[in-house]
Amino acid sequence: xxxxxxxxxxxxxxxxxxxxxxxxxxxxxxxxxxxxxxxxxxxxxxxxxxxxxxxxxxxxxxxxxxxxxxxxxxxxxxxxxxxxxxxxxxxxxxxxxxxxxxxxxxxxxxxxxxxxxxxxxxxxxxxxxxxxxxxxxxxxxxxxxxxxxxxxxxxxxxxxxxxxxxxxxxxxxxxxxxxxxxxxxxxxxxxxxxxxxxxxxxxxxxxxxxxxxxxxxxxxxxxxxxxxxxxxxxxxxxxxxxxxxxxxxxxxxxxxxxxxxxxxxxxxxxxxxxxxxxxxxxxxxxxxxxxxxxxxxxxxxxxxxxxxxxxxxxxxxxxxxxxxxxxxxxxxxxxxxxxxxxxxxxxxxxxxxxxxxxxxxxxxxxxxxxxxxxxxxxxxxxxxxxxxxxxxxxxxxxxxxxxxxxxxxxxxxxxxxxxxxxxxxxxxxxxxxxxxxxxxxxxxxxxxxxxxxxxxxxxxxxxxxxxxxxxxxxxxxxxxxxxxxxxxxxxxxxxxxxxxxxxxxxxxxxxxxxxxxxxxxxxxxxxxxxxxxxxxxxxxxxxxxxxxxxxxxxxxxxxxxxxxxxxxxxxxxxxxxxxx
Amino acid sequence: xxxxxxxxxxxxxxxxxxxxxxxxxxxxxxxxxxxxxxxxxxxxxxxxxxxxxxxxxxxxxxxxxxxxxxxxxxxxxxxxxxxxxxxxxxxxxxxxxxxxxxxxxxxxxxxxxxxxxxxxxxxxxxxxxxxxxxxxxxxxxxxxxxxxxxxxxxxxxxxxxxxxxxxxxxxxxxxxxxxxxxxxxxxxxxxxxxxxxxxxxxxxxxxxxxxxxxxxxxxxxxxxxxxxxxxxxxxxxxxxxxxxxxxxxxxxxxxxxxxxxxxxxxxxxxxxxxxxxxxxxxxxxxxxxxxxxxxxxxxxxxxxxxxxxxxxxxxxxxxxxxxxxxxxxxxxxxxxxxxxxxxxxxxxxxxxxxxxxxxxxxx
Numbered sequence: 014x015x016x017x018x019x020x021x022x023x024x025x026x027x028x029x030x031x032x033x034x035x036x037x038x039x040x041x042x043x044x045x046x047x048x049x050x051x052x053x054x055x056x057x058x059x060x061x062x063x064x065x066x067x068x069x070x071x072x073x074x075x076x077x078x079x080x081x082x083x084x085x086x087x088x089x090x091x092x093x094x095x096x097x098x099x100x101x102x103x104x105x106x107x108x109x110x111x112x113x114x115x116x117x118x119x120x121x122x123x124x125x126x127x128x129x130x131x132x133x134x135x136x137x138x139x140x141x142x143x144x145x146x147x148x149x150x151x152x153x154x155x156x157x158x159x160x161x162x163x164x165x166x167x168x169x170x171x172x173x174x175x176x177x178x179x180x181x182x183x184x185x186x187x188x189x190x191x192x193x194x195x196x197x198x199x200x201x202x203x204x205x206x207x208x209x210x211x212x213x214x215x216x217x218x219x220x221x222x223x224x225x226x227x228x229x230x231x232x233x234x235x236x237x238x239x240x241x242x243x244x245x246x247x248x249x250x251x252x253x254x255x256x257x258x259x260x261x262x263x264x265x266x267x268x269x270x271x272x273x274x275x276x277x278x279x280x281x282x283x284x285x286x287x288x289x290x291x292x293x294x295x296x297x298x299x300x301x302x303x304x305x306x307x308x309x310x311x312x313x314x315x316x317x318x319x320x321x322x323x324x325x326x327x328x329x330x331x332x333x334x335x336x337x338x339x340x341x342x343x344x345x346x347x348x349x350x351x352x353x354x355x356x357x358x359x360x361x362x363x364x365x366x367x368x369x370x371x372x373x374x375x376x377x378x379x380x381x382x383x384x385x386x387x388x389x390x391x392x393x394x395x396x397x398x399x400x401x402x403x404x405x406x407x408x409x410x411x412x413x414x415x416x417x418x419x420x421x422x423x424x425x426x427x428x429x430x431x432x433x434x435x436x437x438x439x440x441x442x443x444x445x446x447x448x449x450x451x452x453x454x455x456x457x458x459x460x461x462x463x464x465x466x467x468x469x470x471x472x473x474x475x476x477x478x479x480x481x482x483x484x485x486x487x488x489x490x491x492x493x494x495x496x497x498x499x500x501x502x503x504x505x506x507x508x509x510x511x512x513x514x515x516x517x518x519x520x521x522x523x524x525x526x527x528x529x530x531x532x533x534x535x536x537x538x539x540x541x542x543x544x545x546x547x548x549x550x551x552x553x554x555x556x557x558x559x560x561x562x563x564x565x566x567x568x569x570x571x572x573x574x575x576x577x578x579x580x581x582x583x584x585x586x587x588x589x590x591x592x593x
Numbered sequence: 594x595x596x597x598x599x600x601x602x603x604x605x606x607x608x609x610x611x612x613x614x615x616x617x618x619x620x621x622x623x624x625x626x627x628x629x630x631x632x633x634x635x636x637x638x639x640x641x642x643x644x645x646x647x648x649x650x651x652x653x654x655x656x657x658x659x660x661x662x663x664x665x666x667x668x669x670x671x672x673x674x675x676x677x678x679x680x681x682x683x684x685x686x687x688x689x690x691x692x693x694x695x696x697x698x699x700x701x702x703x704x705x706x707x708x709x710x711x712x713x714x715x716x717x718x719x720x721x722x723x724x725x726x727x728x729x730x731x732x733x734x735x736x737x738x739x740x741x742x743x744x745x746x747x748x749x750x751x752x753x754x755x756x757x758x759x760x761x762x763x764x765x766x767x768x769x770x771x772x773x774x775x776x777x778x779x780x781x782x783x784x785x786x787x788x789x790x791x792x793x794x795x796x797x798x799x800x801x802x803x804x805x806x807x808x809x810x811x812x813x814x815x816x817x818x819x820x821x822x823x824x825x826x827x828x829x830x831x832x833x834x835x836x837x838x839x840x841x842x843x844x845x846x847x848x849x850x851x852x853x854x855x856x857x858x859x860x861x862x863x864x865x866x867x868x869x870x871x872x873x874x875x876x877x878x879x880x881x882x883x884x885x886x887x888x889x890x891x892x893x894x895x896x897x898x899x900x901x902x903x904x905x906x907x908x909x910x911x912x913x914x915x916x917x918x919x920x921x922x923x924x925x926x927x928x929x930x931x932x933x934x935x936x937x938x939x940x941x942x943x944x945x946x947x948x949x950x951x952x953x954x955x956x
Contacts, residue, residue: 076910076928077910077912078910078911078912079912081911082909082910082911082912085909085910085911086909088909095702095905095909095921096702096902096905096906096921097699097702097703097704097906097921097922097925098701098702098703100703100704100925
């Protein structure tokens with residue numbers, strides 16, 4: 014059956030075709046929508062070139078030259094009906110995604126334009142050339158139809174040609190969390206598949222998803238079914254099936270960690286999740302062993318040459334290098350409480366290169382930190398429940414709460430730094446090939462603000478620029494990328510844009526998007542994302558299937574999903590994690 | 594082996610061809626004979642000649658069969674492109690043209706293109722040249738894919754004209770191209786004679802004797818090339834306000850191959866206003882006399898209803914130069930036809946390249 018053309022290429026003055034863009038007028042019996050995939054062929058210098066493009070915008074033009082003429086057709090009276098219809102013309106602007114063979118040339122006028130199908134869409138976005146194609150959603154082909162699956166290249170996500178994922182979107186639409194969590198879910202599934210299909214292959218993908226919870230205790234329910242998903246399960250399940258996932262389900266046995274409550278050995282209250290949450294905390298010995306001492310202090314303090322120098326000297330004093338690694342020296346203070354007492358009493362005879370005022374400042378800061386951090390920083394115990402990140406691939410994510418520390422941003426930063434630092438140490442040892450740490454962190458504007466240079470921001474910048482080579486992949490998100498350290502944003506090879514504010518989209522950081530894509534980004538539906546990776550000439554509009562897992566306590570179905578966590582399986586201790 | 598290009602060049606070389614352009618018509622040339630000079634006029638049909646006055650067109654809508662649903666328009670775009678010399682030294686301009694015709698049919702409030710034809714032609718007075726040369730030249734031109742020019746031999750001018758007059762020769766060539774356009778318009782008309790049809794221009798060009806009981810035919814003439822009116826008639830015409838018409842008059846159209854075409858005709862003022870000259874804004878409407886008399890029984894109510902339809906269908910597009918005397922369907926027909934033409938300069942350059950006129954004045 015012959016296909017019906019949507020229209021034909023037009024290239025009049027002011028609408029000339031280029032190697033990047035062309036226009037076509039639309040057949041009066043056809044309809045064209047923004048984001049549709051279209052194809053055309055032209056003979057250029059005797060060679061047939063096939064073009065695949067995406068409709069950037071659809072325009073309608075009447076036959077009148079100005080508004081006066083439009084009104085004149087009705088004699089200026091809207092109730093009039095002219096004897097003949099205006100019969101304007103609809104035309105569309107198309108961004109070229111790909112030419113085959115490669116040709117930096119425009120299509121010629123009057124070439125027939127057809128609606129693209131799954132094959133054309135896959136070609137347009139170069140899916141046949143992807144090193145490791147990874148399906149993440151359904152590729153939009155207009156307002157309601159799809160042209161197959163939306164896919165990205167894992168080579169751009171997991172470090173080979175680039176790394177990291179960054180998501181931008183306004184709050185309240187689930188824009189960011191859905192994609193970040195879905196990516197974790199899909200990568201866990203992919204790692205499991207490779208484990209089953211490539212048993213014994215040392216290069217198979219292994220992942221350790223580390224998810225930071227930054228709002229309420231929303232992500233402490235990802236092992237439960239999402240009630241909204243359940244309401245329309247058939248439709249959502251069909252979306253997942255179309256992208257190749259037959260059994261979408263909540264996360265299987267995630268590990269939850271929350272800050273240790275002050276003076277107790279249990280975690281803080283974590284909303285509706287009352288069991289199977291492990292506390293985390295650091296004693297002085299943990300801090301020294303994990304080289305976290307400088308992260309206890311603020312940016313301004315650490316970058317003060319005198320104060321920073323004194324912190325360094327104190328850390329050096331407290332550290333004992335042993336065959337088993339860094340340890341807290343045994344002949345010094347063993348707890349934070351001891352440290353305060355010791356320094357208060359001995360400071361005049363210690364660290365003689367520094368003046369009294371600097372030492373006094375350090376004492377005051379230490380006192381404040383220990384008081385503020387009581388709980389996460391255990392005052393009187395020689396050993397805490399320090400987070401220990403596993404050094405082999407996992408089947409489920411590790412969810413670490415930061416919300417319980419929302420009153421003390423300095424402690425939140427400390428926890429993030431502790432995790433990153435540990436992962437860097439593991440990856441430096443390179444014990445497991447192709448082991449990827451997937452670090453999910455929302456609210457990057459809080460952890461790596463644009464104008465900051467504190468240790469945590471620096472850590473995130475380092476991860477963004479160098480992490481991919483160490484197998485540390487940052488899944489970051491924020492409402493406004495313009496307020497985040499540019500290095501963190503720019504180093505993300507995969508960029509996803511959910512519905513974003515128009516003011517934000519006018520910022521410099523979004524200049525890589527054309528006007529049409531920026532306009533589209535401000536009107537996206539909650540389930541839609543614009544996906545961009547360096548090999549795409551234009552962003553890909555994808556529908557991310559609705560998540561089967563709960564993204565907040567309100568969404569969480571009360572009957573537990575199968576598996577561990579709240580399902581009554583024996584709780585695990587943090588020490589168990591190393592066994593994976 | 595002689596190629597098509599060789600044949601074109603040989604013809605031009607032998608007859609001392611030089612490139613020429615679209616120079617203005619010289620004023621000393623006798624006007625063309627394509628005016629609408631009538632044979633006989635009866636002006637007292639609707640009211641006595643001496644009592645002529647404007648008739649206000651009523652608001653009554655036209656009934657089925659009283660208004661057109663099909664619209665015919667033709668177009669010709671051309672210019673002299675080469676001038677050759679006969680053995681006698683007569684200058685013979687060759688006119689390159691594209692001619693076309695289109696038929697639009699209204700479907701509801703929309704238009705559909707029902708017929709279209711476009712041709713590229715090269716017209717010139719060919720009699721003075723050896724016929725075999727003209728034939729070879731014509732065959733070559735039509736076979737060159739990028740040109741596909743059909744040669745149209747034009748008649749030699751009448752005896753009273755000097756064959757050394759370039760303008761006369763040019764007029765002959767142009768008339769021949771227009772004749773070809775008329776042929777295409779006739780074809781457009783003939784494709785569907787089952788519905789009321791309006792043609793752009795006088796009816797006699799396109800038909801012989803129409804069936805008095807067949808579908809209505811209407812001609813709308815924008816360019817007034819003949820004087821049909823008596824002084825009172827002119828006064829009435831120049832005093833017309835938009836929405837008014839002159840009384841109906843009858844005249845015997847010129848003889849055509851199909852016979853004479855008597856028509857009922859009237860002037861209708863479509864547009865006007867303080868900025869419009871009094872001789873602007875009206876059209877002359879023609880309806881075959883036989884249809885007016887037999888099918889519509891000489892009903893002036895029909896004339897008013899058709900006039901009302903034409904007023905409603907007037908072009909209201911200010912940016913269109915001939916808006917005050919144009920009908921929207923005919924403007925649409927032009928819009929449907931003109932884009933099919935190749936820009937004339939492209940054709941000229943292609944011919945020059947084939948002819949070896951690299952800088953327009955060399956062989």
